[in-house]
Amino acid sequence: MASTFFNNKARAAAAAATSSSKQKPTDAKEEQAKHQPWVEKYRPKTLDDVAAQDHTTKVLRRTLQASNLPHMLFYGPPGTGKTSTILALAKSLFGPSLYRSRILELNASDERGIGIVRDKIKNFARAQLSHSSGMSKEYLDQYPCPPFKIIILDEADSMTQDAQSALRRTMEQYSRITRFCLVCNYVTRIIEPLASRCSKFRFKALDNTAAGDRLDYIAQLENLTLEKGVVEKLIQCSEGDLRRAITYMQSAARLVGSGQAGGKKDADEDSEMAEASLSPVTVRMIEEIAGVIPEDIVDRLVNALQPVKIGSSYEAVSKVITDIVADGWSATQLLLQLYRRIVYNDAIPDIQKNKIVMIFSEMDKRLCDGADEHLSILNTALKISGILGGA
Structure with a gap:
């Protein structure tokens, strides 16, 4: 051990091995994005990226310019961009630096009891705002950073009646510094006193043109070859749910990739996807993945x-x-x-x-x-x- 320690060559080799094992942060992010589900990888970053919900995004852009939001209620079928829209709006308002301190996102299907409303939601709603005065002028020019926080309650229709009733008082009491956004599939399951306090935005099922353009865009970025009729079959099987359509397409891409590169265990993922692009995704593959009967x-x-x-x-x-x-x-x-x-x-x-x-x-x-x-x-x-x- 001692002879190895005092050996300069051995120490230099050990240092080189340690430095090479540490990846750069950018490399780690690229690697993480490569293994990310396509649904998260291509989630809209801004309101301009949201597909097909023109009326909703037009109204939200105006509120974005005025930097004054009401309480909001997003409702519509799954996979139509409700959660993506409010997250894109929040990022456009506060930017990356203030996002974590100004946004509280809760999935109401997991946390839907009255205890969550009384503790977690109420404590965040009444907490004082973190000052944006320390931000640079360039940052404030790019992001409005209005003087309020946003609480996002996803799947709010899963909340109990008692929890929804307890939420109305919190919405009124702290409306000066906190805005609420309720996201749900069924607006009829939201109690009327809560719905009347919110500005309602209906998200409709995506039409074939908007969903098809988005699927073609993702396939192009992923170097994926689609047989004629695959996009139409994806839209038909997903029934207006863009999230499900993207998931089906990624599953088909993995299926083609594993078939092409199954015998090459040491091949990296880029070469695997390049080989996969040579073999197109067929309509029959989509039917098998979606469980559609021939x-x-x-x-x-x-x-x-x-x-x-x-x-x-x-x-x-x-x-x-x-x-x-x-x-x-x-x-x-x-x-x-x-x-x-x-x-x-x-x-x-x-x-x-x-x-x-x-x-x-x-x-x-x-x-x-x-x-x-x-x-x-x-x-x-x-x-x-x-x-x-x-x-």
């Missing part, structure tokens, strides 16, 4: 449901459904695709459609209650076949 299987079931002149259609329907269950397809997904196929079929009279929709609702209730999928699908299919046959 159209030919649904066609077989629809054909089996058609009334027969002699005998019963039980044998044909039972065989198709047994194969569907054996292949592991989701009964809920089958219900959704069969519903679309029948309801949007103009050849079926409206009277029969009314009866069939009632059967679909009954099956959906059974599946939610945990009924056997095989028996529920079989029962529903035979009832639909009887209605189509005029029974």
